[in-house]
Amino acid sequence: MEESPMKFLTPAIVTGALLFASSAMAATGEYDNMCAMGLSLEKKVETDCSVNAEIDGKTYCFGNETAKTLFMKDVEGNLKKAQSFYDDNQ
Template identity: 35%
Template sequence: MKPNKLRATLLAVATTIALGAAMAPVTSFAYDENSTSAVNVDAKGVGLKGHDPVAYFTVGAPTAGKAEYTYKHDGVTYQFASAANRDAFKSAPAKYAPQFGGFCAMGVALEKKLDGDPTAWTIANDKLYLNVNKDVQKKYLEDVNGNNKKAESNWPQLRHKTPKSLS
């Protein structure tokens, strides 16, 4: 992609993200904008807003987890729809845990830490990616591999910064 076209595309995506974030109700953001954590959790330390990370791979849809089936990994408490899903996660957490700590993959590609919406998800290369909303997800899906490559490059520098410091 030529530099001018890439710049225009990134500007369009950044605008879409900004508009999407501005239009979203404040209560939709689970993360603390002043936190330096590399994982996106709610006030109780629960990731994926309580959705079962294994179900994305087995059911192919966001599925609510249950409080009786939990497992803590890398500072995140995940909830599962069943004991079998919890046990599958325990045996291979790197396979099922969302990438970029559950933050928006497109946001990370654009050097931002935005909340991840468990209903705006994608599995690519056997990994789970979230986006801040479905409009941003549409842009992300236009070049999944390119966006993931950029996000993977950005993540080491962003992971311990506050979302607020990146705006």
């Protein structure tokens, strides 16, 4: 009985699929993946963290590109507001 060539390809296909899936996953960020701009506006907005920015080695998530753009206009001030609201609402 002849062995199927698929038997030997299966591990490579599975490994490739896993690598692709892991690279396509969204980031994990601060504040339990809530939108940092939303928190700075005292709102809890859950995200999948596909829109994010790295600031001082930490990943911050945003609900959309507009929220990220607004947040980046005053990073220091928005981080303070977001952290304060997040800490008060744990």
